[in-house]
Amino acid sequence: MNKFTGVDYFNVESLLAEDEIMVRNSVREFVDDRIIPIIEKHYREEKFPHHLVKELGKLGLFGITLPQKYGCAEMNNVSYGLVMQELERGDSGIRSFVSVQTSLVMYPIFTFGSEEQKDYWLPQLASGEKIGCFGLTEPDFGSNPGGMITHAEKVNGGYKINGAKMWITNGTIADVAVVWGKLDGEVRGFLIEKGTKGFTAPEMKGKHSLKASVTSELIFQDVFIPEKNILPGSKGLKSPLMCLNQARYGIAWGVVGSMMACYDSALNYAKSRIQFSKPIAAYQMTQEKLVYILTEITKAQFINLQLGRLKDKGEVKHTQVSMAKRNNCEKALETARIAREILGANGILDEYPIMRHSQNLESVKTYEGTHEMHTLIIGEDITGYAAFD
Amino acid sequence: MKIAVCVSHVPDTAAKINIGSDGISIDPSGVTYVVNPYDEFAIEEALKSKEKFGGETVAISLGGDANKETLRKALAMGIDNAVLLKDSGYRDSLSVSKALAEEIKAQGAELVFFGKQSVDFDNSVVGQLTAELLGYNCISVAVSFVLDGNKIICEREIEGGKEVVETNLPAVITAQKGLNEPRYASLKGIMAAKKKEIIEKIPAAATNYVEVLTMKKPASKQAGKIIGTDASAVPELIRLLREEAKVI
Ligand SMILES: Cc1cc2nc3c(=O)[nH]c(=O)nc-3n(C[C@H](O)[C@H](O)[C@H](O)COP(=O)(O)OP(=O)(O)OC[C@H]3O[C@@H](n4cnc5c(N)ncnc54)[C@H](O)[C@@H]3O)c2cc1C
Numbered sequence: 001m002n003k004f005t006g007v008d009y010f011n012v013e014s015l016l017a018e019d020e021i022m023v024r025n026s027v028r029e030f031v032d033d034r035i036i037p038i039i040e041k042h043y044r045e046e047k048f049p050h051h052l053v054k055e056l057g058k059l060g061l062f063g064i065t066l067p068q069k070y071g072c073a074e075m076n077n078v079s080y081g082l083v084m085q086e087l088e089r090g091d092s093g094i095r096s097f098v099s100v101q102t103s104l105v106m107y108p109i110f111t112f113g114s115e116e117q118k119d120y121w122l123p124q125l126a127s128g129e130k131i132g133c134f135g136l137t138e139p140d141f142g143s144n145p146g147g148m149i150t151h152a153e154k155v156n157g158g159y160k161i162n163g164a165k166m167w168i169t170n171g172t173i174a175d176v177a178v179v180w181g182k183l184d185g186e187v188r189g190f191l192i193e194k195g196t197k198g199f200t201a202p203e204m205k206g207k208h209s210l211k212a213s214v215t216s217e218l219i220f221q222d223v224f225i226p227e228k229n230i231l232p233g234s235k236g237l238k239s240p241l242m243c244l245n246q247a248r249y250g251i252a253w254g255v256v257g258s259m260m261a262c263y264d265s266a267l268n269y270a271k272s273r274i275q276f277s278k279p280i281a282a283y284q285m286t287q288e289k290l291v292y293i294l295t296e297i298t299k300a301q302f303i304n305l306q307l308g309r310l311k312d313k314g315e316v317k318h319t320q321v322s323m324a325k326r327n328n329c330e331k332a333l334e335t336a337r338i339a340r341e342i343l344g345a346n347g348i349l350d351e352y353p354i355m356r357h358s359q360n361l362e363s364v365k366t367y368e369g370t371h372e373m374h375t376l377i378i379g380e381d382i383t384g385y386a387a388f389d
Numbered sequence: 390m391k392i393a394v395c396v397s398h399v400p401d402t403a404a405k406i407n408i409g410s411d412g413i414s415i416d417p418s419g420v421t422y423v424v425n426p427y428d429e430f431a432i433e434e435a436l437k438s439k440e441k442f443g444g445e446t447v448a449i450s451l452g453g454d455a456n457k458e459t460l461r462k463a464l465a466m467g468i469d470n471a472v473l474l475k476d477s478g479y480r481d482s483l484s485v486s487k488a489l490a491e492e493i494k495a496q497g498a499e500l501v502f503f504g505k506q507s508v509d510f511d512n513s514v515v516g517q518l519t520a521e522l523l524g525y526n527c528i529s530v531a532v533s534f535v536l537d538g539n540k541i542i543c544e545r546e547i548e549g550g551k552e553v554v555e556t557n558l559p560a561v562i563t564a565q566k567g568l569n570e571p572r573y574a575s576l577k578g579i580m581a582a583k584k585k586e587i588i589e590k591i592p593a594a595a596t597n598y599v600e601v602l603t604m605k606k607p608a609s610k611q612a613g614k615i616i617g618t619d620a621s622a623v624p625e626l627i628r629l630l631r632e633e634a635k636v637i
Contacts, residue, residue, distance in 0.1 A: 003403040005421065018458075019579050022465055026574045060576030073576035083576075 002268060004032065004089070007260040009294055012301045016078070023079045027086035030059060035090030040350045042212045043091070046205070048173065049212065052094065057128025061087070061098050063106035070110075070122035078308035081253035085304075088257030092360035093213030095254045100169045101125060103246035105132030108178050111242065112189055112233035121176065121191075133174035133201075135165035135218045136240050142167075143373050144388075146237050150181035150220065152190060158226040159183070161190060164219050167367070171201040171216025178231070179218065180240045189231035189239060198223040209363040245318050248368045249311065252324035255332035255364060256300045258357040262339035263293045265352050269343050280342070289342055293335040300328045319381040326374035333361040390444035393498035394435040394468065395489050395519070396428040398452055398459040399509040406606075413601045414479070415509075417455075424459045427504025429571040430564035434534055435502050436467045437569065442536065445469050449492050451485055453477030457587050464582035465574035471585065472496075474592040481599040486518035488592035493523060499559040505530045506563075520561035528554055532567040 006013075006028075013021060034052060042049045056062065064080050066072035073079075080102075088095035106125050109117055124130040141147045150163025161181055171177070177192045177199075192199055198221040203214060231239075267290055270281035280286045307324050310316040336358035340347035348355050365371055373388075380386045400406060401421040409416040424432075435446050448463035450456040451474040460471040474488050493501055501523075503516035520527035526541075532551065533544040536558075545552045546565050574582075616622045616629065630637045 003401075005401070005403055018461065019583050022462065022574060022579045022582075023576060026465075026576075026579065030573050058575060059573055060578075064576055068577070068580075073580050075576060075580060079576070 004028070004260075004264055007263055007294070007297055008301070009298050010301070012298075012305060015305060016082075019075075020079050020082060023075065024082040024086055026059070027061070027083050028089075030055075031086055031090040035087075035094055036353075039091045039094075039212060040353075040356065043093075043356055044211075044350060046207070046211045048093065048097070048214045050173070053097075053128040053131065055128075056094075056098060057126065060126075062101045062126050062128060063110070063122065064102065066106060066110055066122065066126070070118065071126040072106075072122070076308075077249070077311040078305065080250065081304055081308045084250040084254040085257040085260075088254035089261045090257075091212055092254065092258060092357070092364050093210050095250075095257070096169050096210060096213050096364075099247050099250045099254070100134055101132055103250055104134030104243050105176070105178050107246050108134075108189055108231060108234070108239070108243050109191070112231040112239055114228070114232050116228065117191065117231070130175040131170055131173050132176050132178060133168050133170040133216070133218075134240075134243065135168050135171070135177050135179040136244075137165060137167045139164060139166045143370060145180070145240065146187070148180065148182060148187070150179065152181045152183040152188065152230075154183070155224070158224055159190065159230065161192065161220045161223040161225065164217060166217050167204070168201070168216050168218050170214055171218050172203040172214050174201070177201070177218055178243075179220070183230075186235065187237045187240065189234035190225060191229045191231065192220070192223060192225055193229075196223055196225065207363075209359045211359075241318075244368055245321055248321050248325040249307065249316075251364060251368055252300075252307065252321065252328045253304045255328045255361065256297060256304060258361060259293065259297045259300065259332045259335055262336045262354045262357050263290070263297060265354055266290065266293070266339035266342040269346070269352070273344075286342060289338050293338060296331040296335050300324075300331060303327065317381075319378050322369065322374040322377045325368065326371055326378070329361065329365040330371055333358065333365050336361055390438075390442055390500060391496055391498040392435045392438055392444055392446045392500045392502070393493050393496055394428070394431045394446065394448050394463065394502045395493075395515070396432065396448050396450045396459050396463055397425040397504070397507040397509070398422050398450060398456040399425045399507055402426070402508060408604045408606065412603055414604070422455060422458065424462050425504050425507045425509070427506060427508070427564055427566070428459075429504075430566065430568045431502035431504050431562075432463050432466055432468060433569045433571040434562070434564060435500075436572070438500060438534075438536065439469075447472060447496050447498065449474065449489060449496075451476060451480070451488050451592065460587050461582055462574055464585050464587075465578040466572055467578055469585075471587045473587050473589045475589050476592055476595070478595065479597065479601065480595045481597040482512045482514045483518055483599075484595040484597050486515050486522055488595075489515070490519045490522035491593065492590065493519065500536070501525065501559075501561045503561065503563045505565045516561050516563035523559070523561070526556040526558075526560040527563075528556055528560065529563040530565045531562050532565050534562060534568065 060073045063072040064075050068074045152159040152161050179190045200219045201216045203216050273280045303324050340354045376388050401423045404420045407416040446468045447470040448468045449472045506513035528543045531543040532546050535542045542555050
């Protein structure tokens with residue numbers, strides 16, 4: 001296999017700072033050495049490569065925009081995006097792990113947590129010594145999490161939690177779950193530690209997508225947690241939505257990584273596969289496919305970079321994040337399927353990365369707000385009419 | 390102890406190389422440059438040595454402004470200081486070694502790591518020449534390195550086996566693949582490197598004893614020949630290997 005040297009038709013690299021390029025290159029090397037050689041086997045066996053967690057921590061990939069005093073790198077959002085992009089070139093499951101730990105666990109603890117919670121959890125989550133998960137979705141409440149049934153009741157010295165979550169990335173392997181439930185009708189965040197009485201997190205099996213990532217149910221039966229485990233700053237549904245907005249940003253970048261992997265694989269294959277005496281890359285219809293994929297990658301790169309620059313200036317709107325997530329996920333899935341066609345039958349084999357990416361992207365297009373929900377969010381923004389309640 | 394590591398900035402081995410319009414240099418346009426791969430082992434060994442014995446590490450590179458990228462990476466991996474000996478003109482290996490030796494002397498470094506060769510021009514002599522100019526001991530092509538007080542024991546890779554050798558400080562060690570597993574530049578390391586300054590110096594002018602007359606690209610490979618797809622082709626394959634390729 002040829003060494004991956006990036007996909008950058010418009011020299012987007014010239015718009016990056018030196019340290020941003022270094023971050024990208026360092027993670028790219030890591031992905032080539034540590035993820036790509038093992039990922040197909042883990043995917044096939046439905047195993048999360050647990051041994052990588054500490055290595056990802058050592059590299060500094062958890063909570064990368066958070067302050068150094070918590071052991072984080074304190075980098076900008078463009079660097080965060082580049083990390084997501086490179087990781088997802090390896091596998092969406094690994095990127096999902098880092099997204100959850102960073103945007104859905106460390107971010108809420110940093111943003112809504114007490115000093116004590118931050119000092120205790122953030123350094124351990126940054127190093128990968130501890131793993132977190134984020135429980136919002138429930139069996140009956142996906143796109144409308146506001147209807148959630150999980151709730152907390154004030155009891156002597158703390159809270160009693162009842163309810164169930166579903167589709168929770170990292171659930172079974174997490175040391176701490178950031179769980180969203182209603183307290184007196186208002187959505188609040190709670191930190192629930194592994195091993196707490198009444199709390200179980202069975203793994204969901206039988207996935208055809210994100211197979212190298214752990215997905216779980218979280219079940220709470222009269223779970224008692226002490227007063228200090230509520231996230232004091234969390235107030236209403238807006239709090240978990242703020243977390244999702246962080247994660248969606250990372251996903252918009254991440255899927256460009258899978259697009260690059262699929263494009264790279266399809267381009268190399270097209271140049272070497274000979275049918276009717278010529279490489280299939282020499283036929284116009286194959287060229288059209290490759291050009292289409294490359295063009296979509298290029299457009300997504302520009303969307304992401306501008307989104308990141310706006311975010312770094314504190315000027316980004318959540319509807320812009322929605323547009324990036326919506327567009328890039330849709331195009332990533334569409335182009336993965338086109339890339340698979342270029343490989344013909346070989347495209348379905350796990351000797352090539354395309355089918356795995358394509359399967360992963362089915363989840364990525366759905367989680368963190370489905371394509372339809374992001375359409376409705378942007379639709380409301382531009383028309384002033386909310387088409388959902 | 391002061392530990393130095395000399396690093397070169399070379400075209401990525403995956404890059405397609407074209408010859409420049411002058412016919413005696415590489416056309417750098419469109420070529421990605423990286424830290425010389427063998428120098429990554431040298432950097433790692435310098436870092437490990439510092440972690441074990443304390444002291445200070447310095448990375449030295451001779452070349453143009455572009456070499457700062459390689460120095461920056463050494464800093465991001467954890468090297469303390471960096472010096473760019475700024476000269477982008479042509480230098481032969483001895484002239485490179487003279488400039489490096491002078492800087493190593495100025496730094497007072499007793500332990501110096503190099504890669505066993507630079508993958509751009511493959512002369513494989515700069516480490517050894519520098520040792521000679523400094524009057525230091527030298528072990529080349531090391532695949533293991535142990536420092537105990539003043540004593541150094543290394544394993545060297547030799548044809549068909551390994552050789553265990555011993556020497557004393559001050560010394561130059563040239564690194565071979567297998568010496569260690571170079572670390573990745575961590576995000577924190579990259580942030581820390583941003584704050585470090587690369588010191589620029591102008592080395593003494595070059596006196597070259599070797600001149601490059603011309604550069605040539607290797608002859609392009611001839612297309613392969615398929616002589617059959619099953620066992621019946623074996624006799625013909627053997628005949629061709631014997632008579633045409635003359636390899637058996
Ligand atoms: C692998 C994986 C990992 C996940 N990880 C997590 C996690 O870590 N934490 C977490 O909390 N959740 C997680 N999720 C859950 C994910 O966020 C939800 O699946 C997602 O929000 C959609 O909810 P749903 O599956 O219940 O679909 P539904 O909400 O039931 O939607 C079904 C379909 O109906 C459409 N639809 C719904 N409402 C409307 C409307 N008003 N107008 C038009 N169309 C509509 C949707 O777009 C979709 O196409 C994960 C999901 C997957 C697949």
